[in-house]
Amino acid sequence: MNSRDSEHLIAELSIKENYSLTTEITDADLIIINTCSVREKPVAKLFSELGVFAKYKKDSAKIGVCGCTASHLGKEIIRKAPVVDFVLGARNVSKITQVLHQKHAVEVDTDNDDSSFDFSEYRTNPFRAMVNISMGCDKSCTFCIVPATRGEEISIPSELIVSEIQKAVATGAKEIMLLGQNVNNYGRRFSSESEVKDFTGLLKKISLMDGLERIRFTSPHPLHMDDEFIEEFASNPKICKQIHVPLQSGSTKVLREMKRGYTKEWFINRCELIRRLAPSATISTDIIVGFPNESEEDFKETMSVLDSVRFEQLFSFKYSSRPHTAAAEYDNQIDNDISGERLTRLQSRHTEILDEVMDTQLGSVHEVYFDELKSEGRVSGRSDDGKLVFVKGSEELLGHIVQVKIEKVSRSLLEGIVI
Ligand code: 5AD
Ligand code: SF4
Numbered sequence: 118m119n120s121r122d123s124e125h126l127i128a129e130l131s132i133k134e135n136y137s138l139t140t141e142i143t144d145a146d147l148i149i150i151n152t153c154s155v156r157e158k159p160v161a162k163l164f165s166e167l168g169v170f171a172k173y174k175k176d177s178a179k180i181g182v183c184g185c186t187a188s189h190l191g192k193e194i195i196r197k198a199p200v201v202d203f204v205l206g207a208r209n210v211s212k213i214t215q216v217l218h219q220k221h222a223v224e225v226d227t228d229n230d231d232s233s234f235d236f237s238e239y240r241t242n243p244f245r246a247m248v249n250i251s252m253g254c255d256k257s258c259t260f261c262i263v264p265a266t267r268g269e270e271i272s273i274p275s276e277l278i279v280s281e282i283q284k285a286v287a288t289g290a291k292e293i294m295l296l297g298q299n300v301n302n303y304g305r306r307f308s309s310e311s312e313v314k315d316f317t318g319l320l321k322k323i324s325l326m327d328g329l330e331r332i333r334f335t336s337p338h339p340l341h342m343d344d345e346f347i348e349e350f351a352s353n354p355k356i357c358k359q360i361h362v363p364l365q366s367g368s369t370k371v372l373r374e375m376k377r378g379y380t381k382e383w384f385i386n387r388c389e390l391i392r393r394l395a396p397s398a399t400i401s402t403d404i405i406v407g408f409p410n411e412s413e414e415d416f417k418e419t420m421s422v423l424d425s426v427r428f429e430q431l432f433s434f435k436y437s438s439r440p441h442t443a444a445a446e447y448d449n450q451i452d453n454d455i456s457g458e459r460l461t462r463l464q465s466r467h468t469e470i471l472d473e474v475m476d477t478q479l480g481s482v483h484e485v486y487f488d489e490l491k492s493e494g495r496v497s498g499r500s501d502d503g504k505l506v507f508v509k510g511s512e513e514l515l516g517h518i519v520q521v522k523i524e525k526v527s528r529s530l531l532e533g534i535v536i
C-alpha cells in the first residue's frame with residue numbers, strides 16, 4: 118500500500134508541480150518520508166532519519182512526513198521535529214499539492230470521496246502495475262493500528278478500477294497486483310455506485326480484460342475465504358497461483374484474543390482446500406509471536422500449523438504493542454527474550470521447510486514474466502506462483518512471459534535458462 122501511495126505522491130508532484138526524482142539528498146528541493154507504523158521500530162527510525170536529512174538537506178529544501186505514522190502522530194511530529202514542513206496522513210495522499218504550499222500543514226483526516234482515488238500517472242515498473250481496490254479496514258484485530266491510521270474500509274467502484282487497469286495495460290503492464298487491507302471483503306461500502314459488489318465478481322470481471330494476462334492480489338483475510346472465492350482462485354487461468362493467507366497465530370485461544378474471527382481448524386481447512394483445488398499454488402503467511410498471554414502451548418499450536426500447511430513464504434514478527442489498539446491494554450505482555458526465542462524457533466523450522474520446498478524446484482519449468490534488468494547481463498521476473506527467477510539475458514526479455522528451466526536453486530531465488 119505504501120509503495121503505491123509513494124507512486125501517487127510522485128505522480129502528483131511531477132505532473133502538477135514539475136518535480137523530478139533525484140537520488141542525491143543534497144540536490145533535493147523536497148524530501149518526503151512515507152512511513153509505516155504497524156510496529157514500533159519504524160516510528161523510532163523516522164525521528165533518527167529526520168535528523169540525518171536535516172543535516173544534509175539544502176537550506177531551502179522542504180521535508181514532508183506522510184503515511185501511517187503521520188496519521189497517528191499528526192502535529193506531534195512537527196512539535197518533536199520542527200524541521201518538518203508538513204504532515205500528510207495515509208488517507209490524504211491526494212492533498213499533497215495543497216499541503217506543499219502551507220507551512221506546517223497537518224492533514225490526517227480519514228474522510229473520503231471518489232476524488233481521493235483520482236491521481237496522475239506514475240509507475241515505478243511499467244510491466245507490473247499496482248492497483249488499489251479498497252482503502253482502510255473495518256476489522257478490529259486487537260494488535261493492529263491500521264484501522265486507526267487508514268480509517269474505515271471503503272471500496273473503489275469497479276468502473277474506476279477497470280479504467281485504472283486499462284491505463285496500466287495500455288502502457289505495457291501484463292500483470293496487476295490488486296491492493297487492499299482486506300481485499301476479499303471488497304464491496305462492503307462504496308463512496309458512489311459500483312457495478313460489481315464482491316471480490317470474486319471483481320476477479321471475474323477483471324480477468325475478461327484484453328491484454329491483461331496475470332492477476333495477483335494482497336491481502337485477503339482467511340475469514341472471508343469462502344469456497345466460491347477459492348474455486349475462482351483455483352480455476353481462473355489469469356489468477357496467479359500465489360496466495361497470502363495471514364495466520365497471525367495457530368492457537369484458537371490467541372486468535373480469539375486477537376479478534377481474528379476464525380479458528381485454527383478453519384484456517385487449516387481453507388489451506389487444505391487451496392492445496393487440493395490448486396496444487397501448484399504457493400501459500401505465504403504472516404505470524405506474530407509473543408502476543409499478550411501467549412503460552413508455550415499456544416506457540417506450539419502455531420508451530421503445528423506451520424508443519425501442516427508448509428507455507429512457501431513466511432513473514433514473522435515479534436508482537437509490538439501499538440497505541441490505539443486493544444491489545445496494548447492487555448495483561449501479561451510477553452517478555453522480549455521469550456518472544457525472541459519463539460521467533461528464532463519458528464524461523465528455523467520454516468527455513469528447513471523452505472529448503473525442502475526449494476530443492477524440489479531443480480529441473481522444473483516455470484512461465485516467467487520478466488520485468489527487471491539486473492547486473493552482470495541478467496534479467497529477473499516472477500513465476501506464476503510468485504518465485505523470483507533470474508536468467509542470463511537483456512532488455513528484449515522484458516515484458517515477455519517465457520518458459521524457463523530451473524538449473525540452480527537457493528532459498529530466495531531460482532536461476533535457469535530460457536527454453
Ligand atoms: N506487532 C507485530 N506485528 C504486527 N502486525 C500488525 N500489527 C502488528 C503488531 N502490533 C503484522 C501482522 C500483519 C502484518 C502486516 O504485520 O502479521 O499481517
Ligand atoms: Fe489490521 Fe486486521 Fe485490518 Fe489486517 S484485517 S489491516 S491485521 S485490523
